[in-house]
Amino acid sequence: MHGLALPVYDDKILPSTIIIPGGIADQERQIMDLKGKTALITGGGIRLGRAIALALAKEGCNVAIHYNRSAEDASEVRQLAQDFKVKAEIFQYDLSDFENIDQLMKKVNEKLGPVDILINNAGNYKRGNGLKTDLDILHTSFNVNLFAPWWLIKAFVKQLPAEKNGKIVNVCDANIYRTATDHFAYRLTKKGLCELTRMFALELAPNITVNAVAPGIMLPLAGYEHLDMEQVAEARKIPLGHIGSPEIIAENVLHLLNQDFMTGTILRVDGGEHIV
Ligand SMILES: NC(=O)c1ccc[n+]([C@@H]2O[C@H](COP(=O)([O-])OP(=O)(O)OC[C@H]3O[C@@H](n4cnc5c(N)ncnc54)[C@H](OP(=O)(O)O)[C@@H]3O)[C@@H](O)[C@H]2O)c1
Numbered sequence: 538m539h540g541l542a543l544p545v546y547d548d549k550i551l552p553s554t555i556i557i558p559g560g561i562a563d564q565e566r567q568i569m570d571l572k573g574k575t576a577l578i579t580g581g582g583i584r585l586g587r588a589i590a591l592a593l594a595k596e597g598c599n600v601a602i603h604y605n606r607s608a609e610d611a612s613e614v615r616q617l618a619q620d621f622k623v624k625a626e627i628f629q630y631d632l633s634d635f636e637n638i639d640q641l642m643k644k645v646n647e648k649l650g651p652v653d654i655l656i657n658n659a660g661n662y663k664r665g666n667g668l669k670t671d672l673d674i675l676h677t678s679f680n681v682n683l684f685a686p687w688w689l690i691k692a693f694v695k696q697l698p699a700e701k702n703g704k705i706v707n708v709c710d711a712n713i714y715r716t717a718t719d720h721f722a723y724r725l726t727k728k729g730l731c732e733l734t735r736m737f738a739l740e741l742a743p744n745i746t747v748n749a750v751a752p753g754i755m756l757p758l759a760g761y762e763h764l765d766m767e768q769v770a771e772a773r774k775i776p777l778g779h780i781g782s783p784e785i786i787a788e789n790v791l792h793l794l795n796q797d798f799m800t801g802t803i804l805r806v807d808g809g810e811h812i813v
Contacts, residue, residue, distance in 0.1 A: 572597030579603045580659030582611035588783030594618035601645040632685040642692040655693045657686035658708040666718040682726035703745040711753040711807035738801030746800040748793040753807020755781040776809030
């Protein structure tokens with residue numbers, strides 16, 4: 538072969554599939570074609586989850602949009618996803634209950650068949666330092682942010698046909714790179730989710746890749762939409778000078794899904810705020 542081979546995917550040239558003759562990448566690549574795959578996105582009705590679900594639908598993925606309380610938003614995401622001519626269904630479950638998680642995967646399989654891609658995005662953000670955190674807060678935080686992803690990964694592996702490859706992306710938090718005293722339970726769960734990502738990456742290779750995206754501040758917290766986010770970025774000393782957006786996280790999730798040589802990677806997307 539002479540020169541560069543640039544495989545074209547849906548009118549786009551994917552830089553990740555550039556094959557350099559004689560180079561270490563001069564071999565058959567196994568990039569997952571997202572078109573026609575089925576993805577389950579937890580917390581897919583609002584904010585980051587919504588952007589991830591729509592980005593996947595735009596790439597031609599059928600999407601299972603999980604939600605808990607945001608029924609109206611989830612229905613809207615389903616409609617917007619269907620506008621991309623893919624299958625889209627919504628599923629309501631409280632993920633703090635393991636039985637619900639098994640039910641969720643069962644229902645998704647019934648409606649959309651096996652799930653190829655799992656995005657563990659749902660999470661809660663409980664306040665309080667260590668002394669102010671009680672057992673209820675700790676349980677709710679661990680159940681939704683850490684145990685639910687773990688249980689869902691087990692359910693995902695069980696339903697994935699042996700001949701198929703799978704991809705998992707967990708949504709962590711860039712604050713895992715620092716130690717602070719606020720949001721005690723949340724911080725513990727996200728640090729745990731990062732380690733879980735790396736452990737499952739080892740355990741599930743080579744058929745399933747497990748990566749994580751670690752967002753910095755992407756949106757104001759619900760209820761704080763009135764804040765001037767430029768001032769917030771300044772106060773937080775974000776090197777790139779502004780906050781992110783759900784779409785940036787969606788792009789980075791797609792990036793992780795388009796890789797065939799990355800697993801156990803935590804992709805920090807925070808404008809440089811947590812450079813260590
Ligand atoms: N936004 C940011 O700037 C930022 C920064 C760092 C990390 N993150 C992480 O990114 C993820 C999404 O955050 P976000 O800000 O987009 O959303 P969010 O406002 O924190 O909303 C939480 C999401 O999780 C779902 N959820 C919460 N408790 C649940 C439960 N018991 N059962 C099932 N689902 C539950 C919610 O579903 P319903 O609304 O349907 O109830 C919602 O979709 C989270 O894991 C968060 O920790 C976000």
